[in-house]
Amino acid sequence: MKERRFVRELLESKQRIMVLSFVVGVAFLFLIIRLWHLQILSADDYHAMSENNRLRFVPVAASRGAILDRTGTVLVSNRPSFSLAVIPQEVKDKEALLTLVSNLLGLDRAEMAERWEKNKGRAKYYPIVLASNITRDHVEIVEENRLRLPGIEIEMKPVREYTSKQLAAHLLGYIGEVSEKELNVTGFEEYNPGDYIGKNGIERALEKELHGGDGGRQLEVDARGRVLRTISESYPTVGNSVMLTIDAAVQKQAERAFGDQAGAAVAMDVSSGEILAFVSNPGFDPSLFSGKLPADVWQGYLDDKRHPLENKALSGQYPPGSTFKMITALAGLKDNLINESTSINCSGSHELGTSIFKCWNKKGHGITNLRKSLRESCDIFYYHLGEKLGVDKIAAAAQAFKLGSPLGVELLNERAGLIPTAEWKLKRFGKRWFQGETLSVAIGQGAVLLTPIQLASMTATVANEGTIYRPHLVKRIVDADGKTLRETKSEVIGTASFPKESFRLVKQGLLAVVNEPGGTGAMARQYDVKVAGKTGTSQVVKLRDSNKGTPYQYRDHALFVAFAPFEKPEIAVAVIVEHGEHGGAAAAPIAGKILRAYFDGKKPLRKESAGQLKKADKEEETEGNGGESTVKSHPGNGDSVHD
Numbered sequence: 001m002k003e004r005r006f007v008r009e010l011l012e013s014k015q016r017i018m019v020l021s022f023v024v025g026v027a028f029l030f031l032i033i034r035l036w037h038l039q040i041l042s043a044d045d046y047h048a049m050s051e052n053n054r055l056r057f058v059p060v061a062a063s064r065g066a067i068l069d070r071t072g073t074v075l076v077s078n079r080p081s082f083s084l085a086v087i088p089q090e091v092k093d094k095e096a097l098l099t100l101v102s103n104l105l106g107l108d109r110a111e112m113a114e115r116w117e118k119n120k121g122r123a124k125y126y127p128i129v130l131a132s133n134i135t136r137d138h139v140e141i142v143e144e145n146r147l148r149l150p151g152i153e154i155e156m157k158p159v160r161e162y163t164s165k166q167l168a169a170h171l172l173g174y175i176g177e178v179s180e181k182e183l184n185v186t187g188f189e190e191y192n193p194g195d196y197i198g199k200n201g202i203e204r205a206l207e208k209e210l211h212g213g214d215g216g217r218q219l220e221v222d223a224r225g226r227v228l229r230t231i232s233e234s235y236p237t238v239g240n241s242v243m244l245t246i247d248a249a250v251q252k253q254a255e256r257a258f259g260d261q262a263g264a265a266v267a268m269d270v271s272s273g274e275i276l277a278f279v280s281n282p283g284f285d286p287s288l289f290s291g292k293l294p295a296d297v298w299q300g301y302l303d304d305k306r307h308p309l310e311n312k313a314l315s316g317q318y319p320p321g322s323t324f325k326m327i328t329a330l331a332g333l334k335d336n337l338i339n340e341s342t343s344i345n346c347s348g349s350h351e352l353g354t355s356i357f358k359c360w361n362k363k364g365h366g367i368t369n370l371r372k373s374l375r376e377s378c379d380i381f382y383y384h385l386g387e388k389l390g391v392d393k394i395a396a397a398a399q400a401f402k403l404g405s406p407l408g409v410e411l412l413n414e415r416a417g418l419i420p421t422a423e424w425k426l427k428r429f430g431k432r433w434f435q436g437e438t439l440s441v442a443i444g445q446g447a448v449l450l451t452p453i454q455l456a457s458m459t460a461t462v463a464n465e466g467t468i469y470r471p472h473l474v475k476r477i478v479d480a481d482g483k484t485l486r487e488t489k490s491e492v493i494g495t496a497s498f499p500k501e502s503f504r505l506v507k508q509g510l511l512a513v514v515n516e517p518g519g520t521g522a523m524a525r526q527y528d529v530k531v532a533g534k535t536g537t538s539q540v541v542k543l544r545d546s547n548k549g550t551p552y553q554y555r556d557h558a559l560f561v562a563f564a565p566f567e568k569p570e571i572a573v574a575v576i577v578e579h580g581e582h583g584g585a586a587a588a589p590i591a592g593k594i595l596r597a598y599f600d601g602k603k604p605l606r607k608e609s610a611g612q613l614k615k616a617d618k619e620e621e622t623e624g625n626g627g628e629s630t631v632k633s634h635p636g637n638g639d640s641v642h643d
Contacts, residue, residue: 059127061157061195062212065239067172067202069248070274070475076172076203078158081290082134083194084142085127086116090151101152104145105138107131118180119193127153129194132177133290159196159290160203166283168251170311171244171411171473173201174286190214199289200311202242202473205410209477212239238480245274245475245488253597254279257590262306263557263577264313266456266471267594270569272490273460273469275409275453277573277594280312305553306578315415317449318576321536321583322377322643323561324398324444326462326506329370331397332385333502340505343369346380355436357383360643374509375519377535377643379443386442391433394441395421398448400496401458402468408493409453409471417454420447445539455574459561461496462510463532463569465503468494510534511566520584520643524562524592529599533562533591535583535643555579558643560587564595571598583643 067076084101091097094116102109112130119128131138139154146152160175178197182188187208191197197211198204215236254265258281267277282304288297301309310316332338348364350357359365359379365372373381386394398404404419420441422433440446450458453471461468469490476487510532514521520535536559558580563572573591580586 059155059192060215060217060236061155062214062236063158063238064160064175064196064212065210065241065480067210068241068243069246069251070244070276071247071249072243073248074163075168075244075248077161077163079161081132081157081159082136082139083129083155083157084131084134084138085129085153085155085194087127087151087153088116092150097149097151100148101130104141104149105131105134107134107138115193126192127155129155129177132157132194133159133292155194157194157196160287162286164248164252165287166285167248167255168246168278169201169283169286170280170313171201171246171278172286173203173205174199174289175203176289196290200413201411202244205412206242206474206477209242210239213237240480240485241478243475243478245269245276245473246278247276247598247601249601250277250594250597251279254590254594255281255283257593258282258577261577261580261586262312263575263580263587263590264316264452265573265575265590265594266313266452267571267573267598268456268460268471270460270463270563270572271469273457273471274475274490275456275471275473276571276598278313278473280310280314280316282306282308284308311411311413312576312578313452314409314411315413315451316576317415317417317451318557318559319446319448319538320444320450320455321538321557321559322379322444323455323458323534323536323559323574323583324448324450325374325377325382325442326510326534327398327401327403327458328382328385328389328394328442329374329506329509330462330496330498330502331389331394333370333505334397334498335389335393337388338370338385340370343367344381344384346378348380350380350383350439352383352387352436352439357436357439370505371509371512374506374534375512375516377513377520382442383439386438387435389438389442391438391441392421392423394438395419397498400494400498401461402494403450403454403458407453407457407471410473414453415451417451418447418449444536452574452576455559455561455576456572459563459574460569460572462503462506463563463572465500465507466496466498467492468496507532507566510563514562521560521562521588523584524560524588524595526564526592526595526599529564529595530566531562531564531592531595532566533560533588535560535588537581537583537643540579552579556581558583558586560584560591562588562591562595564599571595 063078066074068074098109098112101107101112115130116128142149142152142154162172175196176199178191178193178195182197183191183193198207203210213236215234217233218231250267254267254277258279261281263281265277265279266275268275284301346359346365346368348359348362360377365376365378368378368381372378398419404417406414406416425431425433437446441448457468457471470493472488474488477485479485511530513519513535514525514531514533521533524531524533538557538559540556541554558577559575560583561574563569573594575587575591577586577590
């Protein structure tokens with residue numbers, strides 16, 4: 001009996017142990033599964049939650065350096081701007097948050113979602129900018145709804161303020177948010193999404209100097225976002241400031257002189273290469289590009305036939321027209337094909353084979369020497385000379401002035417222009433050069449292309465009789481304490497080796513252009529300074545209607561180059577008025593106003609001088625009416641256009 005009871009109790013004990021073991025085993029299994037879930041599957045989530053109770057990074061953007069003109073006038077400074085940012089680790093429902101923000105602020109939900117998605121790989125405690133340059137009204141709405149917007153923060157960043165609105169817009173450039181493509185470019189590793197970066201002009205070319213170094217604070221916070229302590233802090237460093245070579249007063253008058261006309265102008269110091277004015281007209285408002293550019297404004301820029309977004313002074317390439325005659329003349333003088341006494345009879349046309357090349361003056365200029373050929377812009381004189389020289393000698397003279405290649409100004413995307421040769425045509429088109437094409441090149445037509453900067457450099461080199469300076473826009477770079485870090489010195493990049501006598505003869509002809517009866521540049525004359533210059537007209541299309549009804553886009557470009565004072569040149573100016581038709585009537589007055597602004601800046605205009613200036617202006621208008629209305633030949637077809 002006892003044995004049976006013992007066996008029964010033993011079996012029951014084994015059963016209880018088995019049940020208990022099973023229960024314990026199941027419990028351990030659940031515990032292991034739970035630990036696997038916590039430590040493996042949900043490790044990132046819980047890590048983020050722990051960090052949420054501990055870390056937050058608050059970036060502090062650096063202020064960009066200021067941009068000033070040569071006199072210290074501030075052209076570009078900074079103003080505060082607000083950005084809407086989100087800290088991902090504090091957001092539980094991303095979609096709901098984006099919808100709420102979009103409804104409250106009227107911001108584009110898709111754009112905010114795209115920004116968020118692009119920055120998924122960054123630390124979750126680092127803020128992601130969802131919208132830049134938001135308004136103060138937006139800031140107030142966010143603050144009023146703070147409890148409903150977990151993870152949403154307002155950041156303050158300095159953005160650019162262009163003190164003179166559109167003044168020198170193409171030169172200064174603008175800033176915008178760094179793109180995803182730019183973030184992957186070598187040298188931009190320290191930039192973060194939402195940062196501002198120079199997009200073109202000086203803002204882009206000197207981005208590294210202007211940008212400065214961003215700072216920030218690493219904070220420890222509790223689960224409610226309250227700051228417990230500052231773990232680390234780095235202060236932003238202000239960017240360096242840039243002093244340009246341009247004179248804001250001259251720049252302003254130059255832009256004003258263009259009015260609504262499209263074109264470009266460059267004024268340069270003859271003895272240093274410093275650019276005193278850099279105009280591309282019409283301009284644009286660079287401040288608009290710091291935020292989201294209104295669609296109607298952008299479309300307006302695109303639809304404008306005057307192309308306001310194109311930097312014409314830097315990348316515009318134009319046939320130089322009769323302004324190029326000074327190069328052809330120098331080539332002829334150097335080869336002893338002409339001299340001061342050489343003359344031809346201009347009857348209004350010149351025959352070459354079966355082609356007839358016409359002069360702008362259909363009746364002809366009569367007996368014409370070098371001085372008269374420049375003063376009255378006689379085409380026939382240069383047809384004869386070009387025929388004797390050949391295209392390669394003309395090209396060699398132009399290349400001696402560094403024409404046909406970039407001059408190395410600090411801005412990006414400088415164009416090279418084009419000086420054609422027989423070899424160039426053979427390589428480019430697989431065809432030999434024809435002599436008739438040389439005649440067009442001799443008067444700055446055909447395939448010849450120059451930029452406004454090259455025209456100004458060419459004129460400055462003639463003025464100083466052979467020294468070619470690299471054109472430059474940056475005078476010096478200074479740090480936040482005003483200490484000069486770098487100063488740009490004049491750099492001679494070449495010498496146009498022509499006899500001094502050749503320069504003297506050409507310069508005398510250019511003086512006659514502005515100051516003698518029959519000269520085509522009378523409207524650039526100054527009452528107190530002797531100006532030397534040359535008008536020009538470049539064709540846009542080969543066949544055109546010379547009547548006033550010619551569509552705007554088919555009208556000829558008007559050009560004028562000048563330097564002053566004649567006795568001791570200081571400044572060289574090149575002006576192009578797109579589709580302005582006549583250099584003497586459209587471009588010369590603009591150059592005159594640029595020169596006036598320059599000399600007035602050196603010596604303030606007195607009341608009696610102002611009266612003399614008005615009188616001189618009236619005389620210029622009267623004499624300008626009798627000036628050259630040139631007619632330039634089409635390449636090979638003998639048609640003509642006015643200077």
